Amino acid sequence: MRQEETLIEIRGLKYRRGDKVIFDGVDLDIPAGKVTALMGPSGTGKTTLLRLITGQLAPDEGTIRVAGQEVARLDRSELYALRRRMGFLFQNGALLTDFTVFENVAFPLREHTDLPEALIRDIVLMKLQAVGLRGTVDMMPSELSGGMARRVALARAIVMDPEMIFYDEPFVGLDPISMGQIVRLIKQLNETLGLTSIVVSHDVQEISTVADQLYLLSNGKIVGSGAPKALREDNSPWVRQFMQGLADGPVPFHYPAPSLEEAFLDREDKE
Amino acid sequence: MGQNKSVDFATGLFIFLGLAAMFFLLTQTTNIEAYGDEGYTVTARFSNIGNLKERAPVSLSGVTIGRVKKIEVDPERLDAVVTFTIDSRYSAIPADSSVSILTAGLLGEKYLGIEPGGDIENLKDGDEVLFTQSAVVLENLISKYLFDTASGGEE
Amino acid sequence: MRLVRELRDNSVEFLTSFGSAVIFFLRLLAYTPRALLRPRLVLRQVYVVGAESLVLIMMAGLFVGMVLGLQFYTTMAKFGAEQSLGAVVVLALVRELGPVVTALLFAGRAGTALASEIGLMKATEQLSGMEMMAVDPVRYVIVPRFLGAFIAMPLLTAIFNAIAILGSWWVAVQLMGLDNGQFWSPMPDNVDVFDDVLGGVLKSVFFGAAAGLLAVFEGFRAYPTAEGVSRATTRTVVMTAMAVLVLDYMLTAILI
Numbered sequence: 001m002r003q004e005e006t007l008i009e010i011r012g013l014k015y016r017r018g019d020k021v022i023f024d025g026v027d028l029d030i031p032a033g034k035v036t037a038l039m040g041p042s043g044t045g046k047t048t049l050l051r052l053i054t055g056q057l058a059p060d061e062g063t064i065r066v067a068g069q070e071v072a073r074l075d076r077s078e079l080y081a082l083r084r085r086m087g088f089l090f091q092n093g094a095l096l097t098d099f100t101v102f103e104n105v106a107f108p109l110r111e112h113t114d115l116p117e118a119l120i121r122d123i124v125l126m127k128l129q130a131v132g133l134r135g136t137v138d139m140m141p142s143e144l145s146g147g148m149a150r151r152v153a154l155a156r157a158i159v160m161d162p163e164m165i166f167y168d169e170p171f172v173g174l175d176p177i178s179m180g181q182i183v184r185l186i187k188q189l190n191e192t193l194g195l196t197s198i199v200v201s202h203d204v205q206e207i208s209t210v211a212d213q214l215y216l217l218s219n220g221k222i223v224g225s226g227a228p229k230a231l232r233e234d235n236s237p238w239v240r241q242f243m244q245g246l247a248d249g250p251v252p253f254h255y256p257a258p259s260l261e262e263a264f265l266d267r268e269d270k271e
Numbered sequence: 272m273g274q275n276k277s278v279d280f281a282t283g284l285f286i287f288l289g290l291a292a293m294f295f296l297l298t299q300t301t302n303i304e305a306y307g308d309e310g311y312t313v314t315a316r317f318s319n320i321g322n323l324k325e326r327a328p329v330s331l332s333g334v335t336i337g338r339v340k341k342i343e344v345d346p347e348r349l350d351a352v353v354t355f356t357i358d359s360r361y362s363a364i365p366a367d368s369s370v371s372i373l374t375a376g377l378l379g380e381k382y383l384g385i386e387p388g389g390d391i392e393n394l395k396d397g398d399e400v401l402f403t404q405s406a407v408v409l410e411n412l413i414s415k416y417l418f419d420t421a422s423g424g425e426e
Numbered sequence: 427m428r429l430v431r432e433l434r435d436n437s438v439e440f441l442t443s444f445g446s447a448v449i450f451f452l453r454l455l456a457y458t459p460r461a462l463l464r465p466r467l468v469l470r471q472v473y474v475v476g477a478e479s480l481v482l483i484m485m486a487g488l489f490v491g492m493v494l495g496l497q498f499y500t501t502m503a504k505f506g507a508e509q510s511l512g513a514v515v516v517l518a519l520v521r522e523l524g525p526v527v528t529a530l531l532f533a534g535r536a537g538t539a540l541a542s543e544i545g546l547m548k549a550t551e552q553l554s555g556m557e558m559m560a561v562d563p564v565r566y567v568i569v570p571r572f573l574g575a576f577i578a579m580p581l582l583t584a585i586f587n588a589i590a591i592l593g594s595w596w597v598a599v600q601l602m603g604l605d606n607g608q609f610w611s612p613m614p615d616n617v618d619v620f621d622d623v624l625g626g627v628l629k630s631v632f633f634g635a636a637a638g639l640l641a642v643f644e645g646f647r648a649y650p651t652a653e654g655v656s657r658a659t660t661r662t663v664v665m666t667a668m669a670v671l672v673l674d675y676m677l678t679a680i681l682i
Contacts, residue, residue: 054558080560094555097547108559111566156559282473285480289581292588293627300516300591300613301623326618 007032007164007196008053012062015045015052022048024220026062035190035197037207040217041242041251046200047091049217050166053198054086055079067163084112087157087165087195091172093149095141095156101128102137105156112160127155131185147178154185164196165189171203179206186210204243208232216242218251302326310337310356311396315370315383320351321406323372323381329355331385336361339383355383357394365390369402381406450643453564454572461569471574475536479582482535483528487586490527491593494518498594499602508598512609513616515594520617520626524587526674529633532579533666537641540571541662544645545655568646572638579634580627587626625681632677636669 008030015023022045030036038046051057053064055071064071069082095104105124109115115123128134131151141149150170157165167186171179187210190197201207207214208228216224216231216239224231224239232243241249257263297303320342329337337357345352357364367388372381394400461468494515502508544567547553553563598604617623641662648658 056554056557076562080562083558083560086558088555088558090551090555090558092550094551096552096555097550108561111559111561153555160559278470278473281477282469285473285476285578286581288480289476289578289584292581292584295588296520296584296591296623297619299610300512300520301617301619302614303619 005032006030007067008198009065010053010062013052013059013064014061015048015057015059017048021220023052023059026217026220026222028215028222030196030198031213032196033190033194034212035186035199035210037199037201037211037214038217039200039202039204039207039214039242041202044217045220046202046217047168050088050168050198050200054083054088054166084160085163087160087162089150089154089157089165089167089170091169092146093141093153095144095149095153097141099141100137101133101139101141101144101152104141104152105159108156108160123159124155127159128152130158130189131155132181145178147174147181150174150178150182151185154182154189158189158193158195161193162195164198167197167199167201169200169202171201171206179203183210204245218242310358311362311394312340312354312356313394313396313398313400314352314354315400315403316345316348317351317353317372317403317405319405319408320353321372321374321381321408323353323383323406327380327382329357329383329385331361331364331387336385353383362393364394366392366394366398367402368394368400369404370400371404372406374407446647447639447643450646451639454569454639454642457565457569458573461565461573464570467566467570468573468577471570472577473574475540475571475574476578476582478539479532479535479578480585482531483582483586484589486527486531487589488593490523490586491515491519491590491595492597494523494590495594495597495602499598499604508604509608510612510616511598511604512595513612515598516591516613516617517622519587519590520623522626522674522678524583524590525626525629525633526670528583528586528630529579529637529670530667532575532582532633533637533641533663533670536575536578537637537662537666538659540575540638540641541645541648542655542659544568544571544642545648545650545658548646548648549650549652549655551650564646568642572642575638575641576631576634579637580630583626583630583633621681628681629674629677632673633670636673637666640666640669 006029008028010026010028013023013026013028014021026049038049040046048057052059053066053071055074058072066082067085069078071079071082074082095101096107099107102124105127106120109120109123125134125137128137131154133148133151133155136144136148136152141152144152170182170186174182183206186197186199189195190210199207199211211228214225214228214231215222218238224234224236226234231239234240234243238250240246241251247253323339323342325339325342327339328335329339337355339353339355341354343352343354344350364385365388367390369386369388371384371386373384374381388402495511498511498514499508502511502514544553547563547567553567556563556566595609599606599609644658644662644665648654
């Protein structure tokens with residue numbers, strides 16, 4: 001395995017949505033063949049970062065290079081060529097509701113290849129077998145549970161044998177069993193297929209067991225990075241608050257408000 | 272794939288229904304047969320066509336045997352040239368027949384009426400009918416009547 | 427003052443929407459040749475859109491025709507003009523009522539279904555999912571639906587007209603006792619293939635383009651939440667109704 005090769009390189013990334021600054025100078029390296037986790041509290045733009053890397057959004061400033069290509073400069077067909085090397089697991093799976101499980105997984109093959117039907121069938125069943133859901137092949141997405149839909153979506157994400165795979169909040173809203181299954185799959189796929197995995201999450205416990213490297217995002221900046229173990233022993237107050245789930249700290253418990261006295265005195269004045 | 276077949280069937284049925292409805296409208300409710308160019312074409316000159324319109328019927332003894340195709344003004348002789356087609360079933364119309372512009376009812380639509388002559392030769396494609404009678408214009412008729420009575424009174 | 431400001435804001439918003447709809451339309455046109463290379467996707471949408479609206483269109487056509495037969499028979503009988511009934515009914519239907527009523531019903535049934543379907547696909551990230559699978563959702567989802575509506579509308583209009591004529595025939599001839607020959611015979615002399623029937627077809631083609639465009643446009647730009655989708659659905663009906671009535675006047679003025 002090629003060690004320490006950088007697959008995704010982000011430099012000086014700035015991104016604004018309206019007046020709100022989402023990223024304010026982010027530098028990030030994602031090594032090939034490893035599991036990298038992007039973490040942070042809700043609303044810090046973790047998903048936005050994935051969309052920037054995959055070219056669904058364009059940065060205001062800075063560069064994002066994936067496999068040596070600057071994503072924002074690619075034209076449509078180059079971008080689509082790059083995306084065929086990517087798999088993307090959406091939060092809720094994003095399965096096509098009109099199609100059966102089989103047709104969902106076969107969809108990229110039908111769109112991008114001219115493989116004979118028998119071969120498509122073999123590939124689809126193989127991928128479904130890998131996520132343990134070969135038995136659902138004729139079901140509709142509406143008949144699947146949340147965890148199963150996500151696993152089918154995972155089978156679809158790897159059906160074209162991508163080089164890298166993005167997981168957008170893969171653990172949200174899952175029961176412990178489904179969560180354990182997804183964790184196992186992320187690990188397995190990474191080891192057996194040699195994939196580069198990028199996981200966006202805020203589940204500290206789950207992610208610590210699979211990730212080789214963590215990045216912590218807050219207020220548009222990277223506030224901590226390193227292996228899970230090193231981060232757990234980090235002394236910076238922000239990292240400690242996040243990793244240990246403390247209610248108060250650099251991220252205050254109270255949303256900014258006028259002082260208590262003022263708020264109550266005001267009311268008495270009016271009455 | 273059984274489901275696919277029934278979708279194909281329903282798609283076909285829907286498109287067939289739509290086209291059948293279109294066909295029904297065109298053939299049952301319109302003058303589409305007036306656009307069939309079956310027949311031969313003849314011209315006639317009139318000094319006044321009244322408000323004769325393109326596609327007006329051409330009739331013989333009250334039966335429609337053709338349609339007016341084109342109406343234009345001859346820029347030199349300054350009269351109206353009416354081109355009309357006659358169904359090829361009626362090929363034995365004498366060459367010296369006369370054509371008049373008539374009115375259906377007192378104020379109805381104008382149409383062309385053919386009065387057969389006695390020639391041995393028949394009208395052919397491209398012929399010009401020589402004996403014509405222009406439309407009767409109501410205003411002219413009235414003013415002529417008034418003028419006649421006025422001048423008659425002087426004598 | 428507030429009224430002026432609101433008027434100004436609304437007209438700016440309207441013109442912005444109008445502009446983006448036109449740009450979106452041009453984009454769809456650019457995609458159309460490639461979409462036609464895959465007729466199966468388009469035909470499937472013709473079926474979905476057509477079959478969704480067919481029963482509604484047929485019922486509406488039947489009753490509109492019956493009402494026309496009844497109204498025109500009673501009013502025209504007062505002037506002794508009931509022998510023109512057939513021609514009047516056909517002219518009213520093919521020139522005006524058929525295309526307009528069909529388009530309005532279409533907006534309510536198929537237009538809303540299209541807009542909410544696309545909006546939901548957006549809200550559940552199915553469109554982003556395609557985008558990430560290197561499949562352009564405009565080509566795969568939007569254009570086939572637009573073309574499906576565009577093709578289905580003239581067919582639905584023809585079906586509406588045909589059934590409405592039969593409905594008025596049933597009332598006038600079977601119920602009111604008009605002579606069968608008197609019903610049918612004035613039609614060929616008064617209904618012109620080009621001016622009336624094909625003019626009506628032309629209207630339905632324009633209405634199909636407008637209704638299809640607005641449905642996919644509103645669905646595609648819907649805010650991807652439950653509220654956003656329901657708003658897009660409402661806007662589809664309102665905008666399509668407006669567009670159809672305005673277009674109807676303009677087309678009528680041009681065709682006469």
